[in-house]
Structures are given as structure tokens and as C-alpha cells.
Amino acid sequence: MISKTFKLLLVVTLTSIATAKAQSYSVSRSVDIFGDTTTTYTDPRGLNTYRVTNSKDIFGNRISKVTDAIGREIRTVKKSKDIFGNDEVAVTQNGMPVTTAKSTTDIFGNKKKSITDANGVEVKSVERSTDIFGNDVTTFKDRDRNISIKSEKDIFGNKIKTISDNLGRTKFTLKESTDIFGNLIREVTDDKGRVILSANNEKDIFGNYNTSLTTSLDAQSVSSFMSMFDGN
Known part of the structure; x- marks a missing residue:
């Protein structure tokens, strides 16, 4: 559920980018030798270009990164697992942390999904236990x-x-x-x-x-x- 939430967050971000100022954008996609995909959005004048890159790092973590025309980060969503195998989704904006969603299971089998803010403070959680x-x-x-x-x-x-x-x-x-x-x-x-x-x-x-x-x-x-x- 958390991952779906952040997928939606990324979609909303991309949608707002693509429709800014009611402009029409051309879209091109490319795949490099590592299988990473890059989608480029360009306005009719060739300006205001945004890129969305979907890739995997050396640890197998999935990363979706939105950058502007000169390569500056706008927003990044990184999906990974911690050393205990728990799922984690981290969102950064302009290089700064925004929020992190994490799913964990303790030794008793209790499951918890939590969201923390930019300072690592938990702002919301759902825990299921017996x-x-x-x-x-x-x-x-x-x-x-x-x-x-x-x-x-x-x-x-x-x-x-x-x-x-x-x-x-x-x-x-x-x-x-x-x-x-x-x-x-x-x-x-x-x-x-x-x-x-x-x-x-x-x-x-x-x-x-x-x-x-x-x-x-x-x-x-x-x-x-x-x-x-x-x-x-």
C-alpha cells in the first residue's frame, strides 16, 4: 500500500510537470546498456526539458529520478530493503529528504507500516499485531x-x-x-x-x-x- 502511495505521488509530480502552463510536450524514451530507461519531456521550443530516469543501483534498489533541463534533481523516489529485508521507500526533493515510508515485521510477526518526515520523525503508522x-x-x-x-x-x-x-x-x-x-x-x-x-x-x-x-x-x-x- 505504501509503495502504491508513492507511485501515485510520483505520477502526480510528473503530471504536474508535463502540464505546467498548459504547454504541450514531446516525449522520447531511451534504454541504455544497463536496462535503465530515460523519458525526456521537451516543449515545442526545445526548452524546459525534464527527464525521468528509472534505474537500479548496484544493490538492486529501484530509483525513479526527475531532473530539470540542466540535470538538477527535482524529485527522487528510491525503493530499497534494509539489512533486515524490510521494504523502504524514500523521497527526496532538490537533494533534500522529504519523507520515507517503511514496512517492517518484528520477531513476533507483527507488521508495521510507517511514514517519517524529513527529520526522520514518525508522522503516521499502521501496525497489525496479535x-x-x-x-x-x-x-x-x-x-x-x-x-x-x-x-x-x-x-x-x-x-x-x-x-x-x-x-x-x-x-x-x-x-x-x-x-x-x-x-x-x-x-x-x-x-x-x-x-x-x-x-x-x-x-x-x-x-x-x-x-x-x-x-x-x-x-x-x-x-x-x-x-x-x-x-x-
Whole structure:
């Protein structure tokens, strides 16, 4: 996911370059003896040339570099692995670090994806782990918040997701169960145990499913909670 994010970042950069001032650019591509490809963008006057070079260094790291007409770096995206085999994507601009995205797995199998700023300070991360009871826990962190989502099943087999803050306090609980008639029931409760969203998916005598929704939440909040029920 992180790599896709930075692919998109590079595409946006190139697009902004190619469409600057509504000019039309001619495009040429070349491949050297090492298999490195260079795409050159030139305006009708032969000026404002930008080059995008995709290459591999001696360590096998993939590098996408955008340079201006006289070869000065505009932006570089480097994909590599550290000594532990973890994936890393580093972005520099005008020779200076901008951001780095890294995917790691610890000795317990917990997976983490993090983004650091130009100073190496972590600004955002997503970590997936398993607690001592075998429940999946996903933790989201950024500069403003720290939220964890624990997925588990109760003794009746009902699916439960608990959303907690950085102090471990429960903020919301999502419960998915099935009644004796096979109808799917989804409920969201707040930190005081009050039901703030209830969705019943019932099957009529003709085999059709009808969903009834009871809530005072706004449409965006409802969509977010329902997406979480679906595992997104």
C-alpha cells in the first residue's frame, strides 16, 4: 500500500510537470546498456526539458529520478530493503529528504507500516499485531491521535470490534450477531454502552433481504462504521 502511495505521488509530480502552463510536450524514451530507461519531456521550443530516469543501483534498489533541463534533481523516489529485508521507500526533493515510508515485521510477526518526515520523525503508522488471546489488533498513529481496533469473537461466536484511544479506553464497540431466524444484526455502542447505530438485515418469506437502519449519526459516520463491519 505504501509503495502504491508513492507511485501515485510520483505520477502526480510528473503530471504536474508535463502540464505546467498548459504547454504541450514531446516525449522520447531511451534504454541504455544497463536496462535503465530515460523519458525526456521537451516543449515545442526545445526548452524546459525534464527527464525521468528509472534505474537500479548496484544493490538492486529501484530509483525513479526527475531532473530539470540542466540535470538538477527535482524529485527522487528510491525503493530499497534494509539489512533486515524490510521494504523502504524514500523521497527526496532538490537533494533534500522529504519523507520515507517503511514496512517492517518484528520477531513476533507483527507488521508495521510507517511514514517519517524529513527529520526522520514518525508522522503516521499502521501496525497489525496479535494479543495474548490471539485477537487481531490494528493500531493507527499520527501526530494527533492514537487509535487501536481489536477484533475478536465472544463465546457465542459473535464478531466484536473494539475501538480504543491511546489510554486503552473503549470509545466504540461494533458487534455483529445472528438471531434465531438467521437475520444479521449489527450494533455500534459508544463509551457509555449506548446503542448509536443498529442495522438489521432480515430475510422475508420470499427470500429477499431487507435492511433497516436506526441511528442519529450523520451519513459519513454511518458509512465509516458499516465499512468497518465489512472489514475495510
